[in-house]
Amino acid sequence: MSCRKRCKREIFRFAQYLFRLITGSLNTDSVEDELELSAVRHRPEGLEQLEAQTRFSRKELQILYRGFKNECPSGVVNEETFKDIYSQFFPQGDASTYAHFLFNAFDTDHNGSVSFEDFVMGLSILLRGTVQEKLNWAFNLYDINKDGYITKEEMLDIMKAIYDMMGKCTYPVLKEETPRQHVEVFFQKMDKNKDGVVTIDEFIDCCQNDENIMRSMHLFENVL
Amino acid sequence: MAAGVAAWLPFARAAAIGWMPVANLPMPVAPTEKNKRQDELIILNVSGRRFQTWRNTLDRYPDTLLGSSEKEFFYNEETKEYFFDRDPDVFRSVLNFYRTGKLHYPRYECISSYDEELAFFGIVPEIIGDCCYEEYKDRKRENAERLMDDQEDNKDAKLPNMTFRETMWRAFENPHTSTMALVFYYVTGFFIAVSVITNVVETVPCGSAPNQKEVPCGERYTVAFFCMDTACVMIFTVEYLMRLFAAPSRYRFMRSVMSIIDVVAILPYYIGLVMTDNEDVSGAFVTLRVFRVFRIFKFSRHSQGLRILGYTLKSCASELGFLLFSLTMAIIIFATVMFYAEKGSSSSKFTSIPASFWYTIVTMTTLGYGDMVPKTIAGKIFGSICSLSGVLVIALPVPVIVSNFSRIYHQNQRADKRRAQKKARLARIRISKTGSSSAFLHSKRNGLFNEALELTNSTEDEQRLSKSTSLLESQHHHLLHCLEKTTVSTHILQLYIFLLFLTNHEFVDEQYYQQSYLEAGLQNYPSRSPSLSSQDGVTGTCCTRRSKKHHTPLPNASAPAHMQPLTHTHTHPQGLQELSTIHIQPLSTSRSSLNMRVDEPAPLNCQSSQITTAIISIPTPPVTTPEGDAHLPAGPTHQNVVKVSAL
Numbered sequence: 001m002s003c004r005k006r007c008k009r010e011i012f013r014f015a016q017y018l019f020r021l022i023t024g025s026l027n028t029d030s031v032e033d034e035l036e037l038s039a040v041r042h043r044p045e046g047l048e049q050l051e052a053q054t055r056f057s058r059k060e061l062q063i064l065y066r067g068f069k070n071e072c073p074s075g076v077v078n079e080e081t082f083k084d085i086y087s088q089f090f091p092q093g094d095a096s097t098y099a100h101f102l103f104n105a106f107d108t109d110h111n112g113s114v115s116f117e118d119f120v121m122g123l124s125i126l127l128r129g130t131v132q133e134k135l136n137w138a139f140n141l142y143d144i145n146k147d148g149y150i151t152k153e154e155m156l157d158i159m160k161a162i163y164d165m166m167g168k169c170t171y172p173v174l175k176e177e178t179p180r181q182h183v184e185v186f187f188q189k190m191d192k193n194k195d196g197v198v199t200i201d202e203f204i205d206c207c208q209n210d211e212n213i214m215r216s217m218h219l220f221e222n223v224l
Numbered sequence: 225m226a227a228g229v230a231a232w233l234p235f236a237r238a239a240a241i242g243w244m245p246v247a248n249l250p251m252p253v254a255p256t257e258k259n260k261r262q263d264e265l266i267i268l269n270v271s272g273r274r275f276q277t278w279r280n281t282l283d284r285y286p287d288t289l290l291g292s293s294e295k296e297f298f299y300n301e302e303t304k305e306y307f308f309d310r311d312p313d314v315f316r317s318v319l320n321f322y323r324t325g326k327l328h329y330p331r332y333e334c335i336s337s338y339d340e341e342l343a344f345f346g347i348v349p350e351i352i353g354d355c356c357y358e359e360y361k362d363r364k365r366e367n368a369e370r371l372m373d374d375q376e377d378n379k380d381a382k383l384p385n386m387t388f389r390e391t392m393w394r395a396f397e398n399p400h401t402s403t404m405a406l407v408f409y410y411v412t413g414f415f416i417a418v419s420v421i422t423n424v425v426e427t428v429p430c431g432s433a434p435n436q437k438e439v440p441c442g443e444r445y446t447v448a449f450f451c452m453d454t455a456c457v458m459i460f461t462v463e464y465l466m467r468l469f470a471a472p473s474r475y476r477f478m479r480s481v482m483s484i485i486d487v488v489a490i491l492p493y494y495i496g497l498v499m500t501d502n503e504d505v506s507g508a509f510v511t512l513r514v515f516r517v518f519r520i521f522k523f524s525r526h527s528q529g530l531r532i533l534g535y536t537l538k539s540c541a542s543e544l545g546f547l548l549f550s551l552t553m554a555i556i557i558f559a560t561v562m563f564y565a566e567k568g569s570s571s572s573k574f575t576s577i578p579a580s581f582w583y584t585i586v587t588m589t590t591l592g593y594g595d596m597v598p599k600t601i602a603g604k605i606f607g608s609i610c611s612l613s614g615v616l617v618i619a620l621p622v623p624v625i626v627s628n629f630s631r632i633y634h635q636n637q638r639a640d641k642r643r644a645q646k647k648a649r650l651a652r653i654r655i656s657k658t659g660s661s662s663a664f665l666h667s668k669r670n671g672l673f674n675e676a677l678e679l680t681n682s683t684e685d686e687q688r689l690s691k692s693t694s695l696l697e698s699q700h701h702h703l704l705h706c707l708e709k710t711t712v713s714t715h716i717l718q719l720y721i722f723l724l725f726l727t728n729h730e731f732v733d734e735q736y737y738q739q740s741y742l743e744a745g746l747q748n749y750p751s752r753s754p755s756l757s758s759q760d761g762v763t764g765t766c767c768t769r770r771s772k773k774h775h776t777p778l779p780n781a782s783a784p785a786h787m788q789p790l791t792h793t794h795t796h797p798q799g800l801q802e803l804s805t806i807h808i809q810p811l812s813t814s815r816s817s818l819n820m821r822v823d824e825p826a827p828l829n830c831q832s833s834q835i836t837t838a839i840i841s842i843p844t845p846p847v848t849t850p851e852g853d854a855h856l857p858a859g860p861t862h863q864n865v866v867k868v869s870a871l
Contacts, residue, residue, distance in 0.1 A: 063231070063263070064231075064234070066231065067231020067232055068231070068232075070231060071231070071232065085232055086236065086239070089232075089233070089236045098242070101242070102239050102242070119235070122238075123234065123235060123238055126238035126239075126241055127234070127238050134241060135245075137241060138241050138242060138244070138245055141241070141242050142242075142245075158242070158246075159246065162242070162243060162246070182246065182248075185248075186245075186246050203245070207245055212247070212249070212250040213244055213245055213247075215250055215251075216244045216247065216250055216251040217244070218254075219237070219240065219244075219251055219254050220237070220238060220241075221254070222254060
């Protein structure tokens with residue numbers, strides 16, 4: 001806004017304030033003037049469609065939806081609520097940064113809110129997808145700006161977020177450069193052509209060859 | 225972790241994908257569910273209203289009744305539901321707690337019933353959400369205060385065995401308990417008034433001799449006033465010493481406010497007596513007379529309003545402090561301003577800032593004496609601002625004090641009203657309960673008939689027994705019978721069978737008298753007493769008092785507290801110890817209140833005899849039962865008489 005316009009606006013607001021002061025109606029609810037987005041209501045697609053699109057059974061979808069709706073009665077999750085919910089699982093540390101990255105990963109259409117479909121699609125990939133799909137999803141998570149490459153800075157951010165979740169009460173105490181060192185190790189492992197970035201193929205190749213990672217994938221078997 | 229987000233746990237576990245590629249170590253093995261139980265609905269039937277919820281919802285809080293296996297005790301096999309015989313309205317809140325993780329307190333619900341329900345379902349009230357917690361705490365505090373008030377009232381109950389000292393103290397603290405106390409109360413009040421009036425009249429100028437100037441009455445009638453003063457001080461001294469003697473804790477009494485006021489009221493006189501001839505300190509002596517005005521504070525023992533005022537001021541100390549502080553600040557500010565504003569004008573009274581204090585105070589409290597007025601324009605402007613702000617500053621803390629006073633005053637009013645209504649209320653409760661208490665004795669009679677019939681195989685009276693008592697009642701009666709039989713004594717003189725009824729510790733009226741019976745019975749007998757009813761007639765007494773004096777250790781006598789409400793005068797000659805006829809005051813008896821609270825306030829007054837029990841022997845079977853109970857080989861005279869207790 002240009003300077004003149006701003007000045008005009010300020011003068012106008014001051015005049016309004018004086019007027020209200022004199023007439024004694026100063027306590028108008030100024031909060032109402034600055035409403036955030038009004039309550040958004042969202043209804044998911046039908047059960048059959050979701051059943052077709054995801055790999056969950058009807059009953060599982062029902063259970064998931066009930067839990068989802070309980071926490072988010074309006075049908076969509078915004079980032080605040082998302083962070084809130086996720087932080088409750090990690091009370092000892094600060095999970096908000098990681099939750100932010102997660103939110104961006106779930107919010108596939110980037111509209112600032114995660115609907116039930118987004119939620120369930122993400123879960124379907126993570127819990128019932130192939131190894132390839134899971135790794136793809138993980139790459140998506142790490143790639144913060146979605147440009148197809150993981151840079152060291154992005155990885156450092158993610159690493160810091162993960163370490164933040166641990167909180168301060170760890171043994172042995174985490175040092176400042178631990179995330180950085182961890183990133184170095186990761187890059188040494190993943191970055192085959194040493195160009196400073198990790199592409200999706202390098203990532204998937206490397207992970208599929210890593211025994212530990214493959215074994216850890218079984219974690220998602222019995223989650224739901 | 226809140227219960228609601230438990231449903232999001234799969235999501236959280238799935239999100240762990242982000243850690244895996246970067247992990248240094250392999251992940252631990254995930255826990256597997258042995259038998260993945262499908263979530264099922266369970267039905268909770270609360271007094272007919274059916275609530276349904278998922279089993280998982282209830283499992284969220286495993287340390288409550290519904291979340292643990294404790295609810296299996298309430299499972300009803302036929303209807304396949306859990307039945308709770310509780311209030312369905314409060315249960316709504318309880319169930320919502322499981323569903324949402326937040327416990328709410330509904331405002332219309334009574335606090336004690338809500339507490340009971342929470343206790344039943346094993347939920348700690350501290351979990352109540354912030355939205356309702358304050359309300360809950362307020363209501364709970366009010367309730368506790370009210371209960372405490374009630375309990376304090378009961379402290380007035382007179383214990384029968386109070387020492388002289390205790391009686392005196394009680395008389396001092398509660399004048400309405402005895403006539404002597406009342407007389408004393410009014411006499412002291414009168415003398416306080418006389419003393420205060422004397423002090424006042426002392427300074428009034430009386431008529432003077434024509435050639436002399438006006439003299440105050442005190443100097444004209446010195447002797448009379450001195451005598452009056454002496455009399456008052458003597459009364460006050462005696463009163464103070466008596467209170468000191470009677471106080472249960474003398475040290476605490478001496479530290480209390482009222483006693484300090486008493487001392488301050490009488491001390492000047494004694495000091496004056498000691499110091500009359502010393503000229504130098506006579507100035508101080510005059511000052512001491514000022515303290516005589518403190519006698520007026522002695523009225524606070526007599527006036528409850530005054531006490532409440534004092535208590536309010538004490539409890540509003542912080543508001544008063546704030547008032548004082550803000551006033552001081554404002555005074556200093558305005559005095560400074562006025563001083564500098566008026567500095568220029570000539571012949572200004574505002575000679576210094578402390579001198580301006582007086583102006584500021586007078587203006588802020590809107591008194592406006594007019595002895596100091598600003599003359600400059602600036603002074604007048606600031607003066608008007610000063611008076612306007614004074615109104616505000618004083619008006620702000622005052623409502624807080626007023627509301628405190630009002631609350632405390634109304635509480636006291638309510639307490640008094642409750643006390644006054646208590647007697648009427650109890651009388652009404654008694655009347656409604658006498659019906660139920662006679663039922664026991666009635667059924668006992670029926671029960672005894674039963675026994676007699678069983679033994680004698682007579683069928684004629686069976687119709688009489690068709691008056692059926694419920695199963696609960698009959699079981700209760702059986703229990704009381706067992707107790708009777710247990711406490712049968714073994715020394716039973718055959719000849720005085722009527723004594724047996726007493727020594728059998730039969731229930732005549734089941735309440736405190738049980739104990740009195742036990743005690744009396746165990747000591748009673750060897751006295752030979754002539755016929756039953758003729759001797760004592762209607763004015764028999766309960767011999768508990770007398771028997772207590774003998775003080776043999778009684779096996780069954782529990783708290784002598786049971787005996788306390790009995791105050792009697794015995795009209796019996798000493799030798800007669802049996803409880804021939806008993807006075808029973810129709811107190812609130814309830815058949816089920818075997819563990820009776822002893823705080824029945826109505827003192828038993830045997831003078832107002834309302835009941836007598838005519839004790840008639842029971843139809844004793846011809847053979848004693850093998851347990852050796854007290855149905856003894858009855859004399860033929862007492863075969864067909866039925867024992868009855870009339871209420």
